[in-house]
Amino acid sequence: MAGVAGGGGNGNDFQWCFSQVKGAIDEDVAEADIISTVEFNYSGDLLATGDKGGRVVIFQREQENKSRPLSRGEYNVYSTFQSHEPEFDYLKSLEIEEKINKIRWLPQQNAAHFLLSTNDKTIKLWKISERDKRAEGYNLKDEDGRLRDPFRITALRVPILKPMDLMVEASPRRIFANAHTYHINSISVNSDHETYLSADDLRINLWHLEITDRSFNIVDIKPANMEELTEVITAAEFHPHHCNVFVYSSSKGTIRLCDMRSSALCDRHSKFFEEPEDPSSRSFFSEIISSISDVKFSHSGRYMMTRDYLSVKVWDLNMENRPVETYQVHEYLRSKLCSLYENDCIFDKFECCWNGSDSAIMTGSYNNFFRMFDRNTRRDITLEASRESSKPRAILKPRKVCTGGKRKKDEISVDSLDFNKKILHTAWHPMENIIAVAATNNLYIFQDKIN
């Protein structure tokens, strides 16, 4: 929905179609193949995924083919590399998971592409570059690399560059380690393109991309006495345009906006966003479901969006006392909170994303459902990422969950939802209506229908 202006009296401006699916079809899913993060780059031509096995797979969009105008560029594998390995911390006798928690692209400045990837403890800057030429005609070595005997060389020649099959290389350029005691949950590149922040449960650090042995601690909410700990940091992000502004969300459902110009340690916020609790919906689980799992600025920088367990909220940065918009993602789960607490689903961390024009937002749910909300028309739609509806250019049918009473045809009842099939990670192309949805170990790509 949304992104496309104009017409549509029935409210559906256009429809979403299946485009591609990546990943194995097996019923048996290897733990290492579970996708843990999805991110488009700034142009949308590259799509990166990270998985629990510490691998990064980058897909590149093929150039549009003039002879087949109806099929938009497909995403094909561009590069695969092992970003993080499992580590063992001998001091604490702990395994450090290699799972990639977040990937963030850097804006492209030359032919190479750069991205930051992080696991629980270490952030790495990767350079992905293409090599499609190689030099031939060296003087001192043979074509197969053997060194020549210098005395045998009677003439000198200038090596020439010859084309070769495209090779994409990924190399780690920087490794930012040993700065986080707790688990890193967020990284965010600053608009100055020189610095970035990394956040763990209790602290946020500021790094310079060139400097790996030093980082500045800018937020520290660790209490002097750990016994007083009641709140942790859950996500953090830099403002898209103001390089001195960032926000971080907490497990208590609050967001703090900080200005790095005000002091070196941003423990005191400039703005504090919190919605007063609705006393009528109070339950034992109120605090748990208010914990914010993701925070994202809009592309314009005027709004930010937060995701808690049951809803998505859009905040105007100029209004701290309540969100300007609230969208219910799966309100039918409110009556199931105890069961969801018992099986730990209540702790699932769903992400959310904006479309390129900030007119729509998307987030995931259970049963491989994902939801989209059009902020202008206030319409919402539920779609499913499944192999069944995976025929090329097949239009996705809207899904509906039946909350009670008679179940209509094609509706699914709350009790039939599969809570193991959760869509936590989604991404929206920065300019076009192309979305990437991670369903466990599969990556689905959907596009809008071309009329």
Add this chain to the structure above:
Amino acid sequence: MLGRGLKRKLSDYEENMAGLSSAFDSSRNLPYPLKRQLVLNMCLTKLQTYKMLVEPNLHRSVLIANTVRQIQEEMRQESNQQPVNVCAGITPSTHSYTGMESSGISLQLPSGISQQESNCCDLRSAEDQIENSLLIVSDDDMSSAISSILKDLDFVEDISPPTCLVPTGDDQPKFPENAGLKLEDDRQDLKGAECVFGSFEISNSTSYLKDLAIDDIFEDIDTSMYDSDFCCPPLTPPRPPPLATEEPLKTFPSCNSSSANNIQICRTDLSELDHIMEILVGS
């Protein structure tokens, strides 16, 4: 038929919990204290499970502990208002758990649980069964359970700005509500829920080393062998070996604002361990 006081297998307990939580969700007429007790039991069970993990999730632990505190607070307020046991209908002698073990709660469900299998839709009998199967835990048990569970979670060493640790001899109750509790309880009971995260950090090695004269500790340890690896003059403090940045042993968090002394002390400590580990691992 299970006798009273017998420990149930964990799998059976889990099945019962799943049944109980769906009963919580579906039954609108379940009395509030019962619901609250159920949630509380689930919270404590989770915290105990986390105790068995090498590295519990801090985010979840905080959320669960806050929920427990909230319920604790509610129950205290209620018991302050009325002297009678809130959980009416449940005779403490038959169902309440007594004898707190410092190692945690052992889940003992009294008899009558097998009746749950043959339950009917009748609300009253459903309530009875839930009552029968709930573990009624007293306030003190809760507090000491949390503190004992998480006291053992000594896993995070944090050497960033040296924090003032509460000296171990401190038994001043920090929670105002604790004043209402029986004072003859154990010291650890009084610390209550606020002890939850005391053990998320190791008895801070920096302050430990500051308290004691460092030279005294290491007097008899000859570290000259380890110091000379990279031709460092013996007078300069030993530095950690410049291993590749991906060296898995280098897990020491950097300290931004600690004093130089602390850094040196910590690095001495770590470089020795590094060396020892290298030898053991044979790298």
